[in-house]
Amino acid sequence: MRIRISPEETRLLQELILEHCGVNLGVDAGFLFERRLGVRLEALSLASFREYFHYLSYDLDGPAELEDCIERITTHETYFFREQFQLDAFRQEIIPQLVHGDAGGRGPAVWSAGCSTGEEAYTIAMLLAEAAPQAASLVIGSDISRKVLATAQQGVYGPASFRTTDDAVRDRQFLPAGPGLWRVPPSIRRMCSFVHLNLLEVARYATLGRLDVIFCRNVLMYLSSPARHRIVEAFYDALVPGGFLLLGHSESLLNVTTRFDLVHLSSDLVYRRPA
Template structure:
């Protein structure tokens, strides 16, 4: 927050707002993240003429358009940084090991879900690597990508990225798949067409119906925002949605230890994967 003044949030307001966010998105905010709500929401409060977070909480609870405001709120608090080819070893593992195994077992169609895709860098990275490996020609591969945040999904669907999204991306990949568009980079439409985006909340019981039967799920650096009961629900959803043999990729700092026993952990050298039991 550079130009607008920050409105301070009181302890009881923080607890109530974090409960509202938790109930609607299952995201847990540690007490040390209070500043984050202040920074991301102060401007919105000022737009609404509010001078305190209490005003805003009442707006979320009592305004006729509270559902719309909930979307605004969730869009503000669920923005997470990502970039192309992040934690690439897992993506390479999928390309070199998991998909070939599926194809060797006779499968001719593979369904992949990027379960919290943010602005699209993860599913597009998968599509780029699948294309590089020539796998789209060998099988019918479908990539689904969902996120709770409608604003980041809009960005994903535009396929326009700034340099911050290209940390560690080999220039060869960037030059081949992106063209300069002003001060941004536009993704090749052929890659964009490989990914189907839609809005979805991982805690929504209907989510498994929306995504259908899957072979591979990527859900990286997302579970860290959930508390244990929410993590358990999400993992249950993944277990239900994956066929056999189903593969789940989590972020490097995430674990299913004490969360679920319905996956078997395997170390592939460059990281961890979880196989459905």
């Protein structure tokens, strides 16, 4: 029998999650909690969502359970070569600018923030390898979910990850890894590293090193306005002068006070830290 959640219990959990990672779950939060977290109450022998809130807040195992809670209520939707028009702009206009301006031969450093299971990070690495094969480029993928990062590190994917990828491209870029599975080739995997990171932990951005481009696509839409502002400002500081921020097609900084310039490319609008 499903344990029901009260409006007050919903508010308590919403505020806890909002404070932890900035995710704003909206009006359907109660239904989401009942559907996705009810099994955890049963596993922990808890009688109510209020008891679950206290467990998350005060139990010694609360931090680990909170990670699992966030895992269950967040979205991890991605696939290879997503939003191709933006990737074309990255490949045709942004990469040449970065490589041309780098006299030392160091390749661009790109951060895929909220990389989920890794398809975006590997897509970026493939585009860099094709457009700047002599440059030692680096792609960092980060996510708040350790589960999806484990999938990213394995680099093995099924048909859903190639839903918009031509079979010819898939067969050329990837290695067979069993029936209905393909593996990212070693040359691309060596360009990528994956780290566990809560985007609200902005002080940790410095550990990623200097960054030329940040992809943060379809992440900000799930965050509260204060969280978006805090993260975007930290993105600005993490980028080198002249660096680019690329958001999802349904996102913008229109309602976020920011120091970024809006740049019109031939096939996309992107944000840039002034040089």
